[in-house]
Amino acid sequence: xxxxxxxxxxxxxxxxxxxxxxxxxxxxxxxxxxxxxxxxxxxxxxxxxxxxxxxxxxxxxxxxxxxxxxxxxxxxxxxxxxxxxxxxxxxxxxxxxxxxxxxxxxxxxxxxxxxxxxxxxxxxxxxxxxxxxxxxxxxxxxxxxxxxxxxxxxxxxxxxxxxxxxxxxxxxxxxxxxxxxxxxxxxxxxxxxxxxxxxxxxxxxxxxxxxxxxxxxxxxxxxxxxxxxxxxxxxxxxxxxxxxxxxxxxxxxxxxxxxxxxxxxxxxxxxxxxxxxxxxxxxxxxxxxxxxxxxxxxxxxxxxxxxxxxxxxxxxxxxxxxxxxxxxxxxxxxxxxxxxxxxxxxxxxxxxxxxxxxxxxxxxxxxxxxxxxxxxxxxxxxxxxxxxxxxxxxxxxxx
Amino acid sequence: xxxxxxxxxxxxxxxxxxxxxxxxxxxxxxxxxxxxxxxxxxxxxxxxxxxxxxxxxxxxxxxxxxxxxxxxxxxxxxxxxxxxxxxxxxxxxxxxxxxxxxxxxxxxxxxxxxxxxxxxxxxxxxxxxxxxxxxxxxxxxxxxxxxxxxxxxxxxxxxxxxxxxxxxxxxxxxxxxxxxxxxxxxxxxxxxxxxxxxxxxxxxxxxxxxxxxxxxxxxxxxxxxxxxxxxxxxxxxxxxxxxxxxxxxxxxxxxxxxxxx
Numbered sequence: 001x002x003x004x005x006x007x008x009x010x011x012x013x014x015x016x017x018x019x020x021x022x023x024x025x026x027x028x029x030x031x032x033x034x035x036x037x038x039x040x041x042x043x044x045x046x047x048x049x050x051x052x053x054x055x056x057x058x059x060x061x062x063x064x065x066x067x068x069x070x071x072x073x074x075x076x077x078x079x080x081x082x083x084x085x086x087x088x089x090x091x092x093x094x095x096x097x098x099x100x101x102x103x104x105x106x107x108x109x110x111x112x113x114x115x116x117x118x119x120x121x122x123x124x125x126x127x128x129x130x131x132x133x134x135x136x137x138x139x140x141x142x143x144x145x146x147x148x149x150x151x152x153x154x155x156x157x158x159x160x161x162x163x164x165x166x167x168x169x170x171x172x173x174x175x176x177x178x179x180x181x182x183x184x185x186x187x188x189x190x191x192x193x194x195x196x197x198x199x200x201x202x203x204x205x206x207x208x209x210x211x212x213x214x215x216x217x218x219x220x221x222x223x224x225x226x227x228x229x230x231x232x233x234x235x236x237x238x239x240x241x242x243x244x245x246x247x248x249x250x251x252x253x254x255x256x257x258x259x260x261x262x263x264x265x266x267x268x269x270x271x272x273x274x275x276x277x278x279x280x281x282x283x284x285x286x287x288x289x290x291x292x293x294x295x296x297x298x299x300x301x302x303x304x305x306x307x308x309x310x311x312x313x314x315x316x317x318x319x320x321x322x323x324x325x326x327x328x329x330x331x332x333x334x335x336x337x338x339x340x341x342x343x344x345x346x347x348x349x350x351x352x353x354x355x356x357x358x359x360x361x362x363x364x365x366x367x368x369x370x371x372x373x374x375x376x377x378x379x380x381x382x383x384x385x386x387x388x389x390x391x392x393x394x395x396x397x398x399x
Numbered sequence: 400x401x402x403x404x405x406x407x408x409x410x411x412x413x414x415x416x417x418x419x420x421x422x423x424x425x426x427x428x429x430x431x432x433x434x435x436x437x438x439x440x441x442x443x444x445x446x447x448x449x450x451x452x453x454x455x456x457x458x459x460x461x462x463x464x465x466x467x468x469x470x471x472x473x474x475x476x477x478x479x480x481x482x483x484x485x486x487x488x489x490x491x492x493x494x495x496x497x498x499x500x501x502x503x504x505x506x507x508x509x510x511x512x513x514x515x516x517x518x519x520x521x522x523x524x525x526x527x528x529x530x531x532x533x534x535x536x537x538x539x540x541x542x543x544x545x546x547x548x549x550x551x552x553x554x555x556x557x558x559x560x561x562x563x564x565x566x567x568x569x570x571x572x573x574x575x576x577x578x579x580x581x582x583x584x585x586x587x588x589x590x591x592x593x594x595x596x597x598x599x600x601x602x603x604x605x606x607x608x609x610x611x612x613x614x615x616x617x618x619x620x621x622x623x624x625x626x627x628x629x630x631x632x633x634x635x636x637x638x639x640x641x642x643x644x645x646x647x648x649x650x651x652x653x654x655x656x657x658x659x660x
Contacts (some may be wrong), residue, residue: 141468287538290572
């Protein structure tokens with residue numbers, strides 16, 4: 001099992017309760033450049049520490065928001081490509097359906113792969129609803145544009161014989177010929193994240209790594225089964241290697257149970273603030289299907305961010321959930337190293353195994369000392385046990 | 400009452416057209432907004448002619464070609480419709496988004512039109528690049544949007560319990576389809592304003608005096624680019640005067656059409 005350290009590089013000083021929206025409309029006069037400077041250095045130090053401790057590294061990007069200072073994942077990746085020594089560098093991801101220039105994406109990712117000597121794990125994402133507005137991208141045509149960008153980027157990264165022509169529905173180039181080509185041949189591994197079985201099938205057909213975020217056992221299992229269906233239809237075989245699956249959860253560890261829980265609770269502010277988006281930027285037209293939009297409009301709480309079911313069938317609204325709710329749903333692992341190990345095992349057993357665990361070990365209001373201590377304990381007390389355990393099963397059994 | 404529905408399939412998109420009434424042909428291109436329902440006005444028009452009301456692909460449950468993404472796709476489609484139905488001496492009426500489609504048709508050919516009435520149409524850019532001429536329909540909360548669209552926003556039902564599934568799906572589809580055709584450049588064609596010179600049929604603009612989606616100032620600039628066009632302001636109405644002051648709009652429309660048979 002690979003274990004990735006993830007942070008969104010939050011700027012929590014601007015998260016005051018009097019601010020109804022932390023995205024799109026929040027003026028950047030609330031961003032003190034000196035505070036941001038120190039935060040960037042701190043988070044980069046934590047990724048370097050992750051490299052030293054045996055974690056792999058994950059980062060993402062969001063736009064127009066105090067929840068995430070990484071507005072360009074490429075920039076942070078390029079720094080880490082030079083500063084780190086061994087970790088895989090996962091960007092999850094680049095919102096390729098929102099970017100106007102896919103060839104620029106192919107160039108940047110190839111540069112990072114070469115600088116890091118082949119350590120890039122290249123994630124392409126659809127992007128969250130509230131990243132539509134900053135990109136002014138049309139959500140009605142987002143998915144066809146996403147797949148066209150995906151195809152073009154892979155073609156650009158794997159074509160070595162000189163320029164090719166591309167005239168699609170959305171992107172036009174007459175001479176595509178990127179320099180450098182990627183270090184990994186023919187290209188870095190591709191990852192795609194999703195929350196819907198329909199997309200999971202499409203990802204499976206292509207055999208890419210599929211990541212899902214904080215969905216709990218039941219939802220994640222549905223996605224993995226859909227992936228397996230697509231994987232088989234795509235001619236990749238009936239047995240899906242566990243390294244095709246990744247799952248993101250929060251984690252806080254300490255020798256003392258109460259302290260481990262306190263740390264994770266501070267991280268969980270990430271989820272609790274996620275829904276703070278000025279209406280109606282959380283529902284761009286065409287982003288959700290007509291059926292999903294109908295269900296949402298008819299639900300008892302149309303403004304709800306996301307509602308999960310606990311294994312016992314109790315609904316949990318993520319923006320108001322307690323730490324115990326998060327733990328019960330399998331989206332937070334918190335407490336002592338033993339407890340965290342057992343919680344993770346219970347989760348991965350519930351979904352039939354997992355190849356990549358994406359850990360938000362920094363998030364929300366968790367400070368640098370607590371983050372570093374939690375990461376060290378995870379690396380020394382939990383990580384080796386997880387890796388030994390995973391050596392038994394290597395394939396997902398869809399049955 | 401004698402309503403007939405005709406369906407056409409063009410380039411992978413399905414067009415559904417309702418036809419009702421007798422007499423001269425009135426092609427009514429509705430506002431097509433999720434926060435408005437101007438179908439009662441179309442119904443009232445049937446007392447004055449044979450009213451032809453298409454539902455643009457994407458706005459109803461029918462299939463839409465995934466590559467359709469410009470108002471011109473609809474303008475050409477409706478010119479096809481006129482050819483297929485062999486319509487002549489058509490009274491062309493378009494409101495809001497439908498008004499934009501009507502303008503895009505008229506700059507291509509006015510051969511089939513006896514007169515054109517545009518009611519608070521979208522579709523042109525008149526201000527500088529920092530000025531938002533057309534309200535940010537997808538950036539305003541619903542309540543604010545209604546406030547800008549209506550003098551009395553209670554005319555539009557918002558209680559989810561009182562909205563039928565058909566109406567709810569119409570609203571969701573309209574919100575999506577409008578973005579399909581008008582997301583960027585936002586609800587306008589940068590070249591339309593200068594091409595309005597080509598409109599050769601008699602044209603009148605009707606505008607709600609309190610419209611805060613597109614103001615009367617915007618309307619007057621729009622109208623000034625159409626050769627010989629008249630501009631009529633309707634008091635106590637916002638973006639949808641055909642909903643809020645339907646009698647006044649009906650009178651203006653019919654007398655203009657009568658004067659230009």
